[in-house]
Amino acid sequence: MAELRAIRGERQPLFASVGAALKREIASGRFAQSELLPGERELSQMMEVSRTTLRRAIAVLVEEGVLVHRHGAGTFVRRSPPHVEQPLSRLTSFTEDMRLRGLAASSRVIERGAFLPTPDESMMLDIALSETVFRLSRLRLADGVPMAIERAAVPMRFLDSPEQVGDSLYAALDAAGFRPVRAVQRLRAVLVGAAEAALLDIPEGSPALDIHRVAYVADGRRVEFTRSTYRSDTYDFVAELTLPPNARPREGAQR
Numbered sequence: 001m002a003e004l005r006a007i008r009g010e011r012q013p014l015f016a017s018v019g020a021a022l023k024r025e026i027a028s029g030r031f032a033q034s035e036l037l038p039g040e041r042e043l044s045q046m047m048e049v050s051r052t053t054l055r056r057a058i059a060v061l062v063e064e065g066v067l068v069h070r071h072g073a074g075t076f077v078r079r080s081p082p083h084v085e086q087p088l089s090r091l092t093s094f095t096e097d098m099r100l101r102g103l104a105a106s107s108r109v110i111e112r113g114a115f116l117p118t119p120d121e122s123m124m125l126d127i128a129l130s131e132t133v134f135r136l137s138r139l140r141l142a143d144g145v146p147m148a149i150e151r152a153a154v155p156m157r158f159l160d161s162p163e164q165v166g167d168s169l170y171a172a173l174d175a176a177g178f179r180p181v182r183a184v185q186r187l188r189a190v191l192v193g194a195a196e197a198a199l200l201d202i203p204e205g206s207p208a209l210d211i212h213r214v215a216y217v218a219d220g221r222r223v224e225f226t227r228s229t230y231r232s233d234t235y236d237f238v239a240e241l242t243l244p245p246n247a248r249p250r251e252g253a254q255r
């Protein structure tokens, strides 16, 4: 464990050398397997420093955002989140988007089931307040890193049974013959509150993108209303802008 030992006799305080040694180890991928730091006692023995010194070093690294304490679970290395550029003109699903980028998509379900729609959902989906919707709220992760919170509502008539919805909502809609073919999306900048910040693993008050998507099936009926909160440090939505043909400079025009 020689490489984990802090270099004594440096001009900086010992806890700073311990912090620097830990950072070097993290950068070399030492804890990459689980991202979990060994326990305080084990680590202080490995580094041959007191637990008090170790605690001070860890506190600095937590403040710098290198490490993160997870209540009851331990101290983890904060993995730098994947950065994704998402074209605004393509109607794809989260699972497909991540797969295309070589990232593994996963979800943590927050709410799932059949409900009567909220007034907002009934209006956005253009359905009666008495028509049941399937609601699916999930934390979406890419390679285990939280990227977005998505709260989707789909009129039940587009799904044979809610149980058929597995990892991908669009795959289930596709299987039922109701894959969205068009969507209208509204993006807004917001600051995340405490609950969303905890789910997304970012500090409260961080900027995020609030996205509302209404998607349509081929015959024009509304199949999905989804409100999403995307971490703005991991997602760039990129739009291509073109001049309409009649406004383009005439072909062959010379300077």
Ligand code: 16G
Binding pocket: 092, 093, 094, 095, 096, 150, 152, 167, 168, 169, 170, 171, 211, 213, 224, 226, 228
């Ligand atoms: C995307 C959509 C979301 C849709 C989800 C389906 C945005 C902003 N949102 O994340 O509306 O419900 O894909 O993904 O792009 P899934 O098929 O992986 O469940």
